[in-house]
Amino acid sequence: MRNRALDRGWTLNEYRLGPAPQTIAGKHRTVAVEIPPISDEAGLYRALGLDFIPPELRESCGEFEAAESGTLPRLIEPEDLRGTFHCHTTASDGHNSLAEMVEAARDLGLEYIGIADHSRSSVQAHGLDESRLKVQRAQIRALNETVTDIRVFSGIECDILRDGSLDFPDETLAELDFVVASIHSTLNLSEAEMTKRVIRAMENPYVTMLAHPTGRLLLKREGYAIEIPAIIDAAARTGTWIELNAAPKRLDLDWRWWPLAKRKGVRCVINPDAHRVARLQDLSFGIGSARKGWLTKDDVVNCLPLNRIEAELKKKRERK
Numbered sequence: 001m002r003n004r005a006l007d008r009g010w011t012l013n014e015y016r017l018g019p020a021p022q023t024i025a026g027k028h029r030t031v032a033v034e035i036p037p038i039s040d041e042a043g044l045y046r047a048l049g050l051d052f053i054p055p056e057l058r059e060s061c062g063e064f065e066a067a068e069s070g071t072l073p074r075l076i077e078p079e080d081l082r083g084t085f086h087c088h089t090t091a092s093d094g095h096n097s098l099a100e101m102v103e104a105a106r107d108l109g110l111e112y113i114g115i116a117d118h119s120r121s122s123v124q125a126h127g128l129d130e131s132r133l134k135v136q137r138a139q140i141r142a143l144n145e146t147v148t149d150i151r152v153f154s155g156i157e158c159d160i161l162r163d164g165s166l167d168f169p170d171e172t173l174a175e176l177d178f179v180v181a182s183i184h185s186t187l188n189l190s191e192a193e194m195t196k197r198v199i200r201a202m203e204n205p206y207v208t209m210l211a212h213p214t215g216r217l218l219l220k221r222e223g224y225a226i227e228i229p230a231i232i233d234a235a236a237r238t239g240t241w242i243e244l245n246a247a248p249k250r251l252d253l254d255w256r257w258w259p260l261a262k263r264k265g266v267r268c269v270i271n272p273d274a275h276r277v278a279r280l281q282d283l284s285f286g287i288g289s290a291r292k293g294w295l296t297k298d299d300v301v302n303c304l305p306l307n308r309i310e311a312e313l314k315k316k317r318e319r320k
């Protein structure tokens, strides 16, 4: 920005934008150059021949070139999000009931919410076995009869077992509206084994989305070894969505990977992984992260309205 200002005979620093001092006959002089009136940050960018670069993109990742050529993306905004998936209830390790979670999502203005409690192998999280899952499915069906202004989708956060198989057989998964697959155990495999394990899970036609793909816990635990470009390729090939987990301790998949995922045609899904009603608001962190990853509302599948998301949920199953 400073160099661009100098090219125009201006100086730009932390104090001011003004005429650049010039040396004339050995003396510093300030010569009168015209500086356009600037009232805000966007005006400054404009004066320097650039489209406004949103703060999230200021990472030296090609944003200047894009601003110069008028090709910056129109980044996703909080109000673009129409629904979300991957929320927990007291049926597993959540702190609020199904009805409370649904009501809170509706109060946030969401058109749909996907419930995905843990599966049976996540014993410490009180994971659901098939009979408890069946009860929850019935509860969701009943709730959809009575609740207005929001649709509830019935899913599961299904553990990916050590060999890449899933915690439930296909017949069980087929009864659900969607399946979130994720890893919670045996995190110490080699990168090759872990990558193979996750790809095998994504090849299952019922796995709608891959949750928190590296398992990192910020400031606490590094992600497990996994080859993300291979995961992105497999997601593109199989039609599996990749989650941007919006919990501030995760923000997983990291924003740095999303430009690659987008180029490969992978759909992002922003989920709060909420374990209580208040954490539904973590969605805003997911939006911020998606913006850093150059994502627009067309890249994020849960920006689709209710009347289009249902078909989208079925797409991968119908390919098999």
Ligand SMILES: [Zn+2]
Residues within 6 Å of the ligand: 157, 182, 184, 211, 212
């Ligand atoms: Zn999880």
Ligand SMILES: [Zn+2]
Residues within 6 Å of the ligand: 086, 088, 157, 273
């Ligand atoms: Zn979860």
